[in-house]
Amino acid sequence: MMATRLNSRYDNQREALATYFDSTARQAWIDLTSDAKVSGIRATVRAGREEMRATLLSWLPDDLRRTRVLDAGCGTGAFSIAAACRGAEVTGIDVAAGLVEVARERTPSFIGHGRIHWKSGDMLDPDLGSFDHVVAMDSLIHYQPADLANALAELAERTTHSILFTFAPRTALLQTMYTVGKLFPRSDRSPAIVPTLEWEIRHRLGQLPGWKIGRTKRISSGFYTSQALELVRH
Numbered sequence: 001m002m003a004t005r006l007n008s009r010y011d012n013q014r015e016a017l018a019t020y021f022d023s024t025a026r027q028a029w030i031d032l033t034s035d036a037k038v039s040g041i042r043a044t045v046r047a048g049r050e051e052m053r054a055t056l057l058s059w060l061p062d063d064l065r066r067t068r069v070l071d072a073g074c075g076t077g078a079f080s081i082a083a084a085c086r087g088a089e090v091t092g093i094d095v096a097a098g099l100v101e102v103a104r105e106r107t108p109s110f111i112g113h114g115r116i117h118w119k120s121g122d123m124l125d126p127d128l129g130s131f132d133h134v135v136a137m138d139s140l141i142h143y144q145p146a147d148l149a150n151a152l153a154e155l156a157e158r159t160t161h162s163i164l165f166t167f168a169p170r171t172a173l174l175q176t177m178y179t180v181g182k183l184f185p186r187s188d189r190s191p192a193i194v195p196t197l198e199w200e201i202r203h204r205l206g207q208l209p210g211w212k213i214g215r216t217k218r219i220s221s222g223f224y225t226s227q228a229l230e231l232v233r234h
């Protein structure tokens with residue numbers, strides 16, 4: 001059986017992410033997730049993220065009224081806002097309080113029947129309650145496979161329908177970038193993305209009782225490579 005109690009390695013990485021996205025990377029992410037002009041490399045990342053967000057949204061019901069959705073790692077809020085516009089009651093949470101403030105500022109005055117509760121903190125906090133659907137887009141890619149799987153197991157305990165998440169597939173390019181990043185660390189570099197083998201993720205999640213793996217899709221756009229995977233109740 002998969003362990004569901006996370007160790008200090010997860011906590012340490014979460015704190016590193018909070019520090020990075022609330023300091024060094026804050027303005028870069030504000031620009032990346034807006035219409036601001038960005039470099040060619042960042043433009044490919046923006047395009048990839050937009051395609052990934054559209055993919056995950058397409059895996060949710062069109063009508064989300066009377067549905068609770070957790071946007072686990074909401075960043076500046078684009079996914080939360082889109083889900084709320086379909087009628088969902090969304091909890092958008094991120095470790096970076098500064099990005100959550102940006103999300104709050106970007107929320108339209110009218111989002112139809114939907115509602116958004118913006119929070120900063122840990123996506124695994126049990127006080128957030130239970131949800132019909134959980135979405136973790138590019139928010140678990142910085143964790144080791146065991147920690148990623150254990151985080152999903154914790155979320156699964158409070159989810160009734162589906163969990164949609166992404167991981168960084170182990171490609172030659174990503175593995176090289178990860179290795180070089182570990183050999184030549186810099187204090188202002190983002191906490192490393194952890195390239196992960198798909199079979200390892202599937203093996204670990206195959207031990208999650210009451211759940212099965214559904215759809216998957218890999219998106220590559222320049223310097224952006226991420227793979228979506230769906231977990232559904234059965």
